[in-house]
Amino acid sequence: MLAPVVQHSLRALAPRPPVRHPVLPWLPLCLVAVLYLAASVGPALYDQNEAQYAGAVREMLDRPADYLPDIRGQLERGIWYVPTNDGVPRLQKPPLVYWALAASMRVFGVNEFAARLPNALASLAWFAGVFLLGQRVGGTALGQAGATILATMAGTFIFCHLIAPEPFLAATLTWTFWCFLHACDDPARAGRWAVAAWLCMAAGVGCKGLHGALYPLTVVAVLAWRFPSARPAWRAWWRPAGPLLFLALLAPWYAAVERRYPGFLRDQFFNEQLGHVFNRRYPADSSQVPWYVFFSEHLVFFLPWTFFIPAALAVRRTSVPDAADRIARELLVVWFAVTALTLVFSSMQDYYLMTAWGPAALWLARPWAEAEESALPSWTRLLPGIGLGALGGAALGTAVWLHRWATAPAVAAPTALRDTLAGTVSGISSESWVRLLPLIWMTGVAFLAGGVATTSLAVRGGWRHVLSATAVVTLAVLGCAARGLVVLEDHFSLKELALIAHRDTLPDTLVACAGLPIDNPSILFYINREVHWVGVPPTGEFATRQLGIGRGLYLSDEEFLRRWADRSQAVYLIVEQDMFDDWKERLKIDGAPPCAQWRSGTRIMLRNGGGLR
Numbered sequence: 001m002l003a004p005v006v007q008h009s010l011r012a013l014a015p016r017p018p019v020r021h022p023v024l025p026w027l028p029l030c031l032v033a034v035l036y037l038a039a040s041v042g043p044a045l046y047d048q049n050e051a052q053y054a055g056a057v058r059e060m061l062d063r064p065a066d067y068l069p070d071i072r073g074q075l076e077r078g079i080w081y082v083p084t085n086d087g088v089p090r091l092q093k094p095p096l097v098y099w100a101l102a103a104s105m106r107v108f109g110v111n112e113f114a115a116r117l118p119n120a121l122a123s124l125a126w127f128a129g130v131f132l133l134g135q136r137v138g139g140t141a142l143g144q145a146g147a148t149i150l151a152t153m154a155g156t157f158i159f160c161h162l163i164a165p166e167p168f169l170a171a172t173l174t175w176t177f178w179c180f181l182h183a184c185d186d187p188a189r190a191g192r193w194a195v196a197a198w199l200c201m202a203a204g205v206g207c208k209g210l211h212g213a214l215y216p217l218t219v220v221a222v223l224a225w226r227f228p229s230a231r232p233a234w235r236a237w238w239r240p241a242g243p244l245l246f247l248a249l250l251a252p253w254y255a256a257v258e259r260r261y262p263g264f265l266r267d268q269f270f271n272e273q274l275g276h277v278f279n280r281r282y283p284a285d286s287s288q289v290p291w292y293v294f295f296s297e298h299l300v301f302f303l304p305w306t307f308f309i310p311a312a313l314a315v316r317r318t319s320v321p322d323a324a325d326r327i328a329r330e331l332l333v334v335w336f337a338v339t340a341l342t343l344v345f346s347s348m349q350d351y352y353l354m355t356a357w358g359p360a361a362l363w364l365a366r367p368w369a370e371a372e373e374s375a376l377p378s379w380t381r382l383l384p385g386i387g388l389g390a391l392g393g394a395a396l397g398t399a400v401w402l403h404r405w406a407t408a409p410a411v412a413a414p415t416a417l418r419d420t421l422a423g424t425v426s427g428i429s430s431e432s433w434v435r436l437l438p439l440i441w442m443t444g445v446a447f448l449a450g451g452v453a454t455t456s457l458a459v460r461g462g463w464r465h466v467l468s469a470t471a472v473v474t475l476a477v478l479g480c481a482a483r484g485l486v487v488l489e490d491h492f493s494l495k496e497l498a499l500i501a502h503r504d505t506l507p508d509t510l511v512a513c514a515g516l517p518i519d520n521p522s523i524l525f526y527i528n529r530e531v532h533w534v535g536v537p538p539t540g541e542f543a544t545r546q547l548g549i550g551r552g553l554y555l556s557d558e559e560f561l562r563r564w565a566d567r568s569q570a571v572y573l574i575v576e577q578d579m580f581d582d583w584k585e586r587l588k589i590d591g592a593p594p595c596a597q598w599r600s601g602t603r604i605m606l607r608n609g610g611g612l613r
Contacts, residue, residue, distance in 0.1 A: 026144065027468065027472065028148045028151075028152065028468055028471035028472055028475065029127070029131075029144065029147060029148055029151070031472065031475045032124075032127065032148070032151040032152065032475065033124055035157075035475055035478060035479060035482070036120045036123055036124060036151075036157075036160070036161075037117075037120050038482075039120075039161055039479075039482040040112070040113050040116035040117050040119070040120045040161075041112065041113045042112060042482075042485070042486045042489070043112070043485045043486040043488070043489035043492075043493065044112065044489040044493040044495035044496075044522070044526075045112055045115060045163075045493055045495065045522050045525050045526075046162055046485075046489070046492040046493050046522065047492055047493060047494070047519060047520060047521055047522045048518070048519070048521070049162065049163060049164045050115070050116075050162045050163030050164065051493070051521040051522035051524065051525055052085055052090065052518070052521045052524075053083075053097060053098065053101060053115075053163045053164075054101060054112075054115040054163060054525050055085055055086075055521055055522070055524035055525040056083035056084055056085050056090050056098055057083070057098050057101040057102045057105060057115070058105070058110055058524075058525055059077045059078070059083075059084045059085070059086075059087065059524075060077075060078065060079070060080060060082075060083060060084070060098065060102055061078075061102060061105060061106070061110065062077075062078070062110075062528075074087075074548070074549055074550055074551065074552050074553075075087025075088065075530070075549070075550055076088070076089055076543075076549060080102075081095060081253060081256060081257070082095075082257065082260070083095060083098045085517065085521060085524055085541075086517065086524055086530055086531055086550065086553060087530060087549075087550055087553075088541050088543055088544055088549055088550035088553070089261060089541065089542075089543040089549060090541060091257065091261065091264055091267075091268065091541070091542055091543065092268075092272050092542075093165055093207075093208060093209065094205065094206045094207065094208070094209065094250075094253065095206070095253060096168070096203065096206035096207045097118070097163075097165050097168055097207050100118035100122075100168075101114075101115055101118055101163070103118075104117045104118050115163060115525075116161070116163060119160060119161070119162075119163050119164070119167055119168075120160070120161075122160075122167040122168045122171050123151075123156075123160040123167045123171075125171040125175075126150075126160075126167055126170045126171035126174055126358070127147045127150060127151045128147070129171055129174030129175045129178060129358070130143070130146050130147045130150050130174055130358040130361060130362065131143040131144065131146065131147040132178050133146075133174060133177060133178050133181070133332075133358065133362070134146035134147065134362045134365065134369075136178065136181050136182075136328055137325070137328045137329060137332065137362065138362075138366065138369060138370050139369070139370070141369040141370070142362065142365055142366065142369040142370060144369070145365035145368055145369040145467055146358070146361045146362035146364075146365040146369075147361070148365075148467065148468070148471045149305050149308070149361040149364050149365050149467070149471070150357055150358055150361035152305075152471045152474040152475060152478065153301060153302050153303070153305060153357065153361070154300065154301060154302070154303045154304075154478075154481075155298070155300070155301025155302065155351070155354070155357075156301075156354075156357065157478045157481065157482075158481070159351045159354055161482070161485065164351070165207045165208040166208070166351055166354045166355060168203075168204075168207035168208070169204050169207050169208040169211060169212055169355050170354060170355040170357070170358065172200045172201065172203045172204035172207065172212055173200075173204060173212070173215060173216060173335075173355055174358050175200045176197045176200040176201055176204070176216045177216060177219070177331055177335065179193045179194070179196045179197035179200060180193070180197055180216070180220055180223075180233060180237075180331070181327070181328055181331065183197070183232075183233035183236055183237075184229065184230050184232075184233045184327055187232045187233070187236075190232055190233050190236035191236045191239055191241070193233070193236070194233070194236040194237045194239060194241075194242045195241050195242045195245060197216070197237065197242065198237075198242035198243065198245055198246045199245065199246075199249075201213040201216060201217075201246060202245070202246045202249045202250055204216075205246075205250055206249070206250060206253075209268075209272070209273055210269075210273050211355075213246070215335075215338060215339065215342075215355075217237075218338050219331065219334050219335050219338055220233075220234055220237065221234070222334050222338070223327060223330065223331060223334060226330065227326070227327050227330075229327065230327050254268075261542070261543060261547060262547075263542070263546050263547075264542065267542045267546065268542075271542075275347075276346055276347045277342065277345070277346050278345055278346065279345060279346055279347040279348075281347055282539075283537075283539050283540060284347070288347055288348050288349075289348050289349060289350060290348075291344055291348065294343070294348050294350070294352075294353075295340075297350055298353065301350075302360070302364075303391070304384070304387060304388055304391060304447075304470060304473075304474055305361075305364050305470075306387070307383050307384045307386070307387030307388070308364045308367075308368070308383075308384060308467075309364065310379075310380045310383055311367040311368070311376060311377075311380035311381070311383070312363055312364050312366060312367055314367075314376070314377050314380050315366065315367040315371045315375055315376055315380075332359035332362060332363065333359070335356055335359050336356045336359045336360060339353060339355060339356035340353060340356065365467070367380070368463075368464060368466065368467040369464075369467075376463070381458040381463040381466065382455060382458050382459070384454050384458075384466055384467075384470055385450075385451045385452070385453075385454035385455030385456075385457075385458060385466070386451065386455065387451070388447050388448075388450045388451035388454060388470065388473065389447070389448055389451025389452070389455070390451075391447040391451075392443075392444045392445065392446070392447030392448030392449075392450070392451055393444070393448065394444075395440055395441075395443045395444030395447060396441070396444035396445075396448070398440055398444075399437055399440040399441050399444060402433050402434055402436075402437055402440065403434075403437065428488060428491055429491065429601070429602070432487070432488055432490075432491055432601075435487050436484055436487055436488075439480045439481075439483055439484050439487070442480050443477050443480050446473055446476045446477050446480075447473065447477065449473070450469065450470060450472075450473030450474075453469050453473070454466045454469045454470055454473075457469055490600045490601045491601035491602065492522075492601070493522045493600075494520060494522045494523040494526070494574065494600065494603065495522060495525075495526050495600075496598070496600045497523070497574060497598055497600045497603065497605040498522070498523040498525075498526035498527040499526055499527075500598055500605065501527055501572045501605070502526060502527045502528060502529075504570055504572075506569075506570045508569055508570075509529065509569070509570040509571075509572070510532060510563055510569060510570070510571045510572070511523070511527060511529060511530075511531050511532065511572045511574075512531070512532040512533070512534050512555065512560055512563075512571070512572065512573050512574070513531060513532070513533055513534065513573070513574040513575075514534045514535055514573065514574065514575045514576070514579060514583065515533070515536065515574075515575075515576065516533070516536050516540065517531075517533055517536075517540060517541075518540055520574070520603075523574070530553060531553070532553050532554070532555050532560075533553060533554050533555070534554075534555050534556075534557065534560045534573070535555075535556070535557050535560075536554065537554070538550070538551050538553075538554040557586075560573070561586065561587070564587055564608050565608075566610060567608065567609055567610040568610060569610045570607065570608070570610045571607065571608045571610055572605055572606070572607050573587075573605065573606045573607075574603055574604070574605045574606075575603065575604055575606070576602055576603055576604075577599075577602045577603065577604055578602075580604050583606070587606070587608075595607060595608055595609060
């Protein structure tokens with residue numbers, strides 16, 4: 001009598017054919033678009049890259065009338081083709097990203113959403129390009145899965161949320177390679193696809209620099225050398241129409257800037273471009289990440305998809321690709337390899353490999369989009385759910401530990417040490433970690449629930465839906481991350497302090513910061529007057545270093561102390577908390593007329609008693 005029951009139970013536990021649903025794979029991509037656009041509203045503009053871009057665009061759109069007389073003649077503002085920070089030309093990068101932000105701000109106003117919207121749109125264009133590239137390599141399912149993985153990587157969301165040229169460059173590279181594959185597929189129209197590729201490369205160079213052309217040209221040259229069938233497309237790239245169009249779009253800006261600022265081209269190509277490639281840029285503007293740390297950090301940047309790596313390594317190929325498919329698949333490998341190899345000797349930063357994350361996402365997606373069930377070991381189908389559960393447990397354990405840590409001193413690393421992943425984490429005080437507790441609890445619960453759901457799907461035979469379920473859970477967590485960036489904005493932005501100084505209506509008010517402009521640029525977006533820099537060398541920008549533009553913005557300690565002591569003028573000073581005691585003694589705050597103090601994160605703003613009525 002037990003035999004029928006046992007047989008029924010065994011049939012229930014046996015693997016079932018994968019259940020397919022035409023809508024489910026598209027759901028995460030729809031949610032991605034909503035999240036990336038909605039998250040552009042906040043937080044306040046962070047220091048480092050995004051504030052430099054947004055602040056420069058505000059100056060391109062606006063010409064404040066309150067320049068001090070002794071500085072006015074040294075500054076450049078309101079020139080549509082010259083980005084400026086604090087009136088000093090910022091010429092490290094070409095202008096296309098600035099122009100995209102300017103167009104957005106013309107439509108939506110000068111605010112955080114308008115500043116970040118082009119970044120979000122460039123990111124969505126990148127994901128769309130990866131979808132089309134994946135579709136060409138392995139079909140619609142691979143395109144959907146690859147774009148979903150890329151868009152929901154932890155690193156992708158964080159780096160694409162903060163204004164930077166990398167999403168723009170990644171999008172242009174992806175579309176360039178898509179054009180190349182079409183040229184390989186359709187030799188009769190290879191010339192047209194080549195012109196489209198040169199347009200994409202021109203956009204990439206206009207956003208970031210020579211990377212936008214050198215990377216695709218190198219990759220395509222390698223493929224043409226490896227595959228005779230790719231050589232007609234390679235030869236089509238060098239028909240005059242494409243290169244001439246490329247030069248016609250880019251040369252005028254470079255020529256105009258060189259004419260206005262002699263020596264720009266030499267500094268741009270040798271100091272900025274080659275200097276970063278070989279880590280010889282002067283002056284060094286960031287801390288180099290050791291190569292072994294750099295590559296190991298990607299296990300964090302790729303979360304939660306790091307748990308999909310074993311499946312990508314273990315899956316067995318079930319079909320032999322034809323020549324066209326081999327070109328497409330090898331393109332992804334060469335693209336990633338060329339990008340990684342060029343970074344080994346560079347001024348390596350956490351996000352420098354980001355433009356090649358598309359091929360990595362498609363590689364991670366292959367087992368879940370292409371493989372048959374027999375080609376995917378059962379333990380690899382269970383690992384994503386186990387990994388999500390482990391992340392949930394780690395988040396909940398962290399929340400419990402932080403709850404007990406609530407009384408710890410609010411200590412955080414200063415702004416100048418936050419240009420790497422480790423530095424950024426150390427720049428968050430214990431007090432701010434405690435404020436993140438509700439979001440950490442929500443993250444832990446979401447990951448645990450996702451772990452249970454994806455494990456259940458894998459066990460019940462719906463292993464193809466594990467990827468979609470993981471993406472939906474991750475999107476909920478990324479929503480928490482977006483809110484967390486808002487909670488932490490006082491640690492990474494000077495908005496609060498800038499608005500306080502901005503409300504001072506005295507025309508000769510002096511606002512100064514004891515630190516480098518590159519570490520404190522967010523103040524420039526929120527204040528309608530120039531900012532001075534105390535005790536730092538004027539060597540960061542080419543225009544100041546070589547042409548002397550804006551040198552008057554840099555004050556020696558002695559000159560600033562003289563201004564502070566002049567009670568006829570209102571003076572603000574922003575300092576890091578680890579420098580506060582020293583400045584308090586030098587300014588003799590205790591014995592001076594009333595001095596106001598405000599705090600934002602690790603930075604403190606002081607005001608002398610000048611100009612008070």
